[in-house]
Amino acid sequence: METLTNDKATLEVQLSTQQKLIANMREELGICKEHKAMAESQSESRGAHLLELKAQLEDAVLSLEAAERRMHDGELMRRRLHNTIQELKGNIRVFCRVRPMSSLEQVGADPDIQPALDFPPSDDLLSAGIILSAPSRDGAATLSKHVFAFDRVFTPEASQDAVFEEISELVQSALDGHKVCIFAYGQTGSGKTFTMLGSEEQPGMIPRSMRQIFESSQGLRQQGWELSLQASMLEIYNEEYKDLLSSKKLSGSNKSTKEGFGSQQPSGEIKKHQVVHNPDGSTTVSELTVVDITQASQVDLLLAQAMEKRSVGCTALNEQSSRSHMVFTLRLEGVNEAKGKRVSGVLNLIDLAGSERVKDSGAAGLRMKEAQAINTSLSALGDVIVALGNKQPHIPFRNSKLTYLLQPCLGGDAKTLMFVNVAPNIQFAGESLCSLRFAAKVNACEINHRKKG
Ligand SMILES: Nc1ncnc2c1ncn2[C@@H]1O[C@H](COP(=O)(O)OP(=O)(O)O)[C@@H](O)[C@H]1O
Ligand SMILES: [Mg+2]
Incomplete structure (x- = not known):
């Protein structure tokens, strides 16, 4: 229990x-x-x-x-x-730029180096008008005044920045697939090269254009565009084309322009360049060095190289660069695969030969030939622009090597800008008057054209 x-x-x-x-x-x-x-x-x-x-x-x-x-x-x-x-x-525009007096020119109060130029302050001509005081033909005692109006007038104080602001629209047009030509016209020493190339501290239109193109290409890439750039640089001296990039030590990849033409030439060798305008609107120059540009800084190297080349061979004439036209050409090819679109623009920047007349009747031989060649090509350029502005049936492109080369980039939908560079001093007043008259002729045709439109 x-x-x-x-x-x-x-x-x-x-x-x-x-x-x-x-x-x-x-x-x-x-x-x-x-x-x-x-x-x-x-x-x-x-x-x-x-x-x-x-x-x-x-x-x-x-x-x-x-x-x-x-x-x-x-x-x-x-x-x-x-x-x-x-x-x-206006597809043809004329800008006038007056360079400042150099420090040498400013020294003392020499009556011979009075400013020859004035800028009307009135509203309608503000930033567009310029008054030149030039010794009258009958005697140097009196000065006669000549008034000109252009699309834009830049005073000596205008910075490269301010000038480029006006140019950047045309660079945009080239990016959009248009053909653009920008010329610098004027006597030697008037500021053409300063405007186009500038200095290291004050870069001119060419380096600034390149910078703008590279900046824009970033944005374009985001929209599906692939941009490829090709640069070439040539000189027209005595009505002959000369490659300014034809050296072996190039910073980019070189190749001959298009199929069927020869390859890289050794530096110094003289080659005949043939210009062919293709049915697609492009232009081929045989034997011309074309460089693929992938960085804006590459252009600085090319320009330095071209400048070096441009001065080579000047012995007695120590300023050959002023006796030749320099043509910088940038081809812009944009492809948008997704949209099946393609644009091809061209930007030509041209530093023209000095427009001064050769007064020296004793000028003979080479100097005379040079002077004639410059005269011919500058007046041919003026004639072409005037003919285009007036919509003439015949445009005399073939009258010079310069206008022939640039034919597809002048007229039609293409944009042309002419800088007329002038020096401010009175002793250059005669040359300045010639330059301004040339520019006014080019400008007037466009004013007529615009009125019609
Ligand atoms: N807007 C400017 N500002 C400052 N210096 C200038 C300007 N334009 C020209 N110069 C200077 O004047 C001189 C002559 O100009 P340059 O461009 O060589 O003339 P060009 O090419 O027409 O012969 C150069 O020393 C240049 O640096
Ligand atoms: Mg120059």
Whole structure:
């Protein structure tokens, strides 16, 4: 009996332990069920969230596509508007730039180096008018005043920055696939090379254009455009083309311009260059070095090299650069694979030979030949621009090597800008008058053209 009582007590203890265990396990089961329910509801809501995210993603893709379409349409619209504005401003424009007196010229108050130029302050001619005081023909005692108006007149204080602001629109046109020519015309020492090339501290239009093109190419890339740039530089001296980049030590990859023409020439060798205008609007110059440009700084090296080359061979005539035209050509090819579009623009920047007349009747031989060649090509250029402005049926492109080379980039949809550079001093007034008259002739035809439009 006692054993039984003990057994019962033990069993009761065991039972109560088991009961506690069961209670614990029930509790755990309850918790597990709760967890499970929670997990289920979470996964449900996750699933719903996932669907929501998917829908949002689809919306985002759609609106991105719409935005891209709008951006593309917007870009097309911008191009059209930009071109309309450029056409309204005139596809042929003339800017006048007066250089400052040099420190040497400023020394003393020599009456011979009075400023010959003045700028009308009146509203209608502000930044567009220029007054030249030149000795009258009958005698040097009196000065006669000549008033000119251009699209823009830059006073000696105008910085390279201010000048480039006006040029950058044309660089944009070249990026948009147009052909652009920018000339610097004027007597030797009037600031042509300063305007085009500038100095290291004050870079001119060529380096600034390159910088703008490289900056824009970043944005274009984001819109799916791939831009490739090719530069060449030549000189026209005595009505002959001369490659300014034909040295072996080039910073970029060199190649001959197009199929069918020979390859790189060793420096110093004289080659005859043939200019061919292709049906697609491009121009091929045989034997001409063409350099792929991948960095803006490459152009600085090329320019330095060209400048070096341009001065080579000047012995007695220590300023050969003033006796030749320098033509810097940049071809811009833009391809947008996604949109199946392609544009090809050309930017020509031309530092013309000095426009001064050779008064020295004793000038003979080479000097005379040079003077005649310059005379011919500068007046041919003027004639071509005037003929284009007047919409004449015949444009005399073939009258000079310069106009023949640039033919596809002059007229039609192309944009032309002529800088007339003048020196401020009175002793250059005669030459300045000639330069301004040349520019006025080029400008007048465009004013007529604009009135018609
Ligand atoms: N806008 C200007 N500001 C400062 N210096 C200038 C300016 N234009 C020309 N010069 C300086 O005048 C001199 C003659 O100019 P340059 O460009 O060589 O003339 P060009 O090429 O017409 O012969 C150079 O020393 C040049 O640095
Ligand atoms: Mg020069």
